Amino acid sequence: MPAKRKPAPATAEHAPLQLEHFLPYRLSILSNTISQAIADDYQRRYDLSMTEWRVMAVLGRFEGLSAREVAERTAMDKVAVSRALSRLVEAGRVNRDIHDGDKRRSVLSLTEAGWAMHDEVAPMARARERAVLARLDAEERVWLERILDKLQAGNGGRATANRD
Amino acid sequence: MPAKRKPAPATAEHAPLQLEHFLPYRLSILSNTISQAIADDYQRRYDLSMTEWRVMAVLGRFEGLSAREVAERTAMDKVAVSRALSRLVEAGRVNRDIHDGDKRRSVLSLTEAGWAMHDEVAPMARARERAVLARLDAEERVWLERILDKLQAGNGGRATANRD
DNA sequence: TCGTTATAGTTACAAATGAAACCAATTGCA
DNA sequence: TGCAATTGGTTTCATTTGTAACTATAACGA
Numbered sequence: 001m002p003a004k005r006k007p008a009p010a011t012a013e014h015a016p017l018q019l020e021h022f023l024p025y026r027l028s029i030l031s032n033t034i035s036q037a038i039a040d041d042y043q044r045r046y047d048l049s050m051t052e053w054r055v056m057a058v059l060g061r062f063e064g065l066s067a068r069e070v071a072e073r074t075a076m077d078k079v080a081v082s083r084a085l086s087r088l089v090e091a092g093r094v095n096r097d098i099h100d101g102d103k104r105r106s107v108l109s110l111t112e113a114g115w116a117m118h119d120e121v122a123p124m125a126r127a128r129e130r131a132v133l134a135r136l137d138a139e140e141r142v143w144l145e146r147i148l149d150k151l152q153a154g155n156g157g158r159a160t161a162n163r164d
Numbered sequence: 165m166p167a168k169r170k171p172a173p174a175t176a177e178h179a180p181l182q183l184e185h186f187l188p189y190r191l192s193i194l195s196n197t198i199s200q201a202i203a204d205d206y207q208r209r210y211d212l213s214m215t216e217w218r219v220m221a222v223l224g225r226f227e228g229l230s231a232r233e234v235a236e237r238t239a240m241d242k243v244a245v246s247r248a249l250s251r252l253v254e255a256g257r258v259n260r261d262i263h264d265g266d267k268r269r270s271v272l273s274l275t276e277a278g279w280a281m282h283d284e285v286a287p288m289a290r291a292r293e294r295a296v297l298a299r300l301d302a303e304e305r306v307w308l309e310r311i312l313d314k315l316q317a318g319n320g321g322r323a324t325a326n327r328d
Numbered sequence: 329t330c331g332t333t334a335t336a337g338t339t340a341c342a343a344a345t346g347a348a349a350c351c352a353a354t355t356g357c358a
Numbered sequence: 359t360g361c362a363a364t365t366g367g368t369t370t371c372a373t374t375t376g377t378a379a380c381t382a383t384a385a386c387g388a
Contacts, residue, residue, distance in 0.1 A: 014279060016224035017286050019237065023293050024198045025218075026312050029239055031195040034188045049374090054189075060180035068336060073183065075193055079376075082338060104336040104383050115178060122181050129187050135318045136311060143307040147300060148190050154299045213344085232366060243346070246368060268353050268366040 034132055041124045046117055047091075051076060051084045053121060059094065059110050060118045066105045093117060198296055205288045210281060211255075215240060215248045217285060223258065223274050224282045230269045257281060 019025045039050050048056075051074075058073045059065065065073070071081045085108070088094040093114035099105035110118060133141055183189045203214050212220075215238075222237045223229065229237070235245045249272070252258040257278035263269035274282060297305055 014224060014283055015286065016282070017221045017289060018225060019218075019221060022289070023296060023312075024195070024202060024289070026316065027191065027195040028199055030312065030315055031188070031191040035192055038188060051374095054183075057181045057183060060178060061182065066336075077376080078337070079339095082336095083375090086338085099336095102336085102384070106337080118180070119178055122179060125181060125186070125188070132187060132315060132318070135314050140307065140311050140314070143304065144311050147304050147308050147311075148187075148194065150299050150304070151194055151296060152190065154296070215344090230366075241346080242367070243369095244344095246366095247344090250368085266354070266366085270367080 034128065038125050038128045041128070042121050046121070048117070048121070049084070049087075051080055052088055055081060055084045055088060056093065056110065056114060056118055057122070057125075059108055060115070060122065063109045064107050066099065066107065068105075070108065088114070198292065202289050202292045205292070206285050210285070212281070212285070213248070213251075215244055216252055219245060219248045219252060220257065220274065220278060220282055221286070221289075223272055224279070224286065227273045228271050230263065230271065232269075234272065252278070 035050065039053075042048050042053060043050075054074045054076065055070055058070055062069075062073070067081050067085060068078060070076075070085075071078045074081065076084075085094060085096065085106075089096050092111055095109045095111050097107040097109075099107050136144065199214065203217075206212050206217060207214075218238045218240065219234055222234055226233075226237070231245050231249060232242060234240075234249075235242045238245065240248075249258060249260065249270075253260050256275055259273045259275055261271040261273075263271050300308065
C-alpha cells in the first residue's frame, strides 16, 4: 500500500465532476479562505462576528441607513441584520434611532466606539485584500476586475454573502 | 424625501471600505450566488444537502476513499463529512465498508442508487458552470483560469468550502 | 375614514455547523 | 512485548443560521 494513494477514477461512463477544475468549487474555496483570513484578524480580538463587521462596514460608509437598507447593501437577509444590530447596539457600537416620519424604520449610525473599532478593522481588511492582489501582476488585476464585473452582471438579483 | 435615497458618505477622515469594490466581498457574493443556484437544482428534488452532494461528487470521481480522504478532497472538516456520510449511507446512496488492514478506516463508494443520482446531478452542476462561463469570452476564460491558479497557490493549506 | 394590503423589524423554533470530548484501532518505540 | 502517542471516526453540546410567524406602523383604495 503506497503512502499517498490516489484512487483510480471510477468507471468511465459516469463522467464525474473534477472538483479541482470546477469553477464553483474553486471560487468557494478561494472566497472562504480569504474571508476567513480577514475574520481571523478581528473575531477574537474584538468579539465581532463576520455579519456584525459587515454591518459596521456599510454603516461606516453610509450613515443613517435603515435596517432594510443595510440588508440590501450587505446582501444579508433582514433577520441576520436584525440579530447583528441587536448585538452591536447592545455593545454600544451602533446607535439605533427612529425615523422621523416613519416609526417602523430605524436610523442607524456608528457610535464613537463603533468608529474607533471601524478605524482599526478596516485597514486590516484592506491589508488582506492587498496581500491577495499582490499575487497578481498589474495586467492580471485588470482582467480580474473586468471578469468579476461581467460575472456579477449575470446575477439577476438573488445573492447572499456569508463571509468577508 | 427622494425615492432612492443614497446616504452621503460618512466623514472623510475614516476611510470606510467600499464593499462594492472590495475583492473579498465580491468573491463572496459571486461564489454564494453560483453555489446556491446549483444547490437549488437538487436540494428539494433529491433531499440532498450541499455537503452531501460534495461528498458524492468526490466519491464519483474516486472510489474507495476513506472518510478522511473525502474530507481532504472536499475541504470539509471531518465532522461534517461524518455527518454527511451517515445520512448518505442511511439513504442507501453510499456503501461504507471497513478497510482490510485497518479497522478504523472506512472504504466508501457510491451504491447503484447513488450512481443514478450522481449521473443526474453532475450534468446539472456542469450546466450551471457553463452558464456562468458563457458570460466570458475565450480570452477572459483563459485569464480567469490563470488568475485562479495564482490566487489559490498563495493559500498555504487552510481552506474550507461551504457551498457548491 | 375604514378596511385591506404592504412594509420594517423582531421573535420563536428547527435545522445546520463548529469545537471539544470521546472511543477504538494502530503506530512507534523503550 | 507493553504503553504512550497518533489517527480515523463519532458523539455531544453550544452557537449560528434559516424559515415562518408575528407585531406594529404606514400606504392604498373604495
